[in-house]
Amino acid sequence: MGGKQDISRRQFLNYALTGVGGFMAASALMPMVRFALDPVLKPTGNQKMVQVVSVDELTKEPKRFDFKIHQVDAWHKSEESRSAWVYKHGDEIIALSPICKHLGCTVNWNNDPKNPNKFFCPCHYGLYEKDGTNVPGTPPLAPLDRYEHKVKDGFLYLGKAKPRGEG
Known part of the structure; x- marks a missing residue:
């Protein structure tokens, strides 16, 4: 038997749903992460006299x-x-x-x-x-x-x- 391994329909659906779920979670979290870090990453302006x-x-x-x-x-x-x-x-x-x-x-x-x-x-x-x-x-x-x-x-x-x- 060759080195090719078949994946079952159940494994394929599991991989696909995990990938889609991860993508959706990352899409939802990204704006919150950016909101939290954006002010910290901005360069500070020079202090006025x-x-x-x-x-x-x-x-x-x-x-x-x-x-x-x-x-x-x-x-x-x-x-x-x-x-x-x-x-x-x-x-x-x-x-x-x-x-x-x-x-x-x-x-x-x-x-x-x-x-x-x-x-x-x-x-x-x-x-x-x-x-x-x-x-x-x-x-x-x-x-x-x-x-x-x-x-x-x-x-x-x-x-x-x-x-x-x-x-």
Whole structure:
């Protein structure tokens, strides 16, 4: 007897119905899967610059300024609070993120008596210089992120905080 194997009518119907049923199920599920994943797969737009403070309020000493950004995460729109340590260095404005690069705690300026004129993270005793550079021998392995910024009509606008070295 040759290698040809006949399939019964019952097996054929079973294969055909399974195939048609699978096709129909996939057709019904595809729009739901696309609806669920589409917002997640869309590229996120650049964060808009947000007005934070009048440039006249900036000094050589870092000051903390709080502001809100409008955020869209897939299906959810919200306002999120942010903070920045901002100061003038000559004609340049420096805007630093207060988020420690070690484990994400919040740094404060000049609040550790043992380390004056430095940013200090109380969680694990991290230290940063005034320009946000991490002090060697302390937990942070990278400098504080810097905010994109611009000045328009006498006001400072901040955008996204970026790690040093990003363009």
